[in-house]
Amino acid sequence: MTSIGTIIKEIIIPHRKGNIRLNPEFVVLGDAHIQGFLLGTDYQRMYDIDLYNKLLNEFRDGQLSTTLTSKQKLSLMKIPRKNRPAFAIGEEPLGNIRVHYIELYVDVEIPYSPMLRRPPYPESLETRREIYKHINDLLDMDGIRKIGHNEIVEITTPVLITCNDGKYRLCGDFRALNNYTKAERYPIPKIHHA
Missing domain, CATH: 3.10.10.10 (HIV Type 1 Reverse Transcriptase, subunit A, domain 1)
Incomplete structure (x- = not known):
């Protein structure tokens, strides 16, 4: 299989807790006959997707502003992960903010x-x-x-x-x-x- 180029394509991965929108870069192979696509581990780690196409941590980007670029949306979605103790998640309905x-x-x-x-x-x-x-x-x-x-x-x-x-x-x-x-x-x- 030989690579003939790359393409950036927006995809939506459906999930029962909310759709995941991605803008991955795909490598186009000249003589490949693949019905699906392969998602790299960098995207899997970034969006907390396991191999069974499940969302490990629930999040939705449907309420983000449409004027944001994809890079801005990505950096905005990293904030809850960096400050995970402050945000409420499914099994623990309380956040832990200790500054008030x-x-x-x-x-x-x-x-x-x-x-x-x-x-x-x-x-x-x-x-x-x-x-x-x-x-x-x-x-x-x-x-x-x-x-x-x-x-x-x-x-x-x-x-x-x-x-x-x-x-x-x-x-x-x-x-x-x-x-x-x-x-x-x-x-x-x-x-x-x-």
């Missing part, structure tokens, strides 16, 4: 008032199991962390809410904390603070 902190200013001093130090609500054995399951899932996803033996957290009680589809949702009861939290009157920073 919220400061609350509470009107009361430690030790907190009895309203804030409320004991957990009574729950059935099934509800308790479901709460522990949700808490363990959040621990596995790094959504929460265990507190140390010297830390005291007395201002929340876990509550299990039943959704319409029969699933449970774990919430924290912060109603008492909201009553004691000072309202932020000036959310925009003052000029001399900036």
Whole structure:
């Protein structure tokens, strides 16, 4: 087989989780009679395609701007892969961004008032199991962390809410904390603070 040139052709690989659009460069062989095409390992690695034409990590480029060049689209799609811990993926619905902190200013001093130090609500054995399951899932996803033996957290009680589809949702009861939290009157920073 002799090579007679190359051609760049846009192809779309269909997949149940979203189509993959590629602009690969093909080598044209003079005396080849091949019905399909061979995709190089560089493209397979770049787009996370395995040999069975499956998409290993779900992504879609259908919402990218049409004015972007293919090189710009390629560099844009590399961002989620470089910062993989910050993005949510299928089995782990939480991203892990650790740069955003919220400061609350509470009107009361430690030790907190009895309203804030409320004991957990009574729950059935099934509800308790479901709460522990949700808490363990959040621990596995790094959504929460265990507190140390010297830390005291007395201002929340876990509550299990039943959704319409029969699933449970774990919430924290912060109603008492909201009553004691000072309202932020000036959310925009003052000029001399900036």
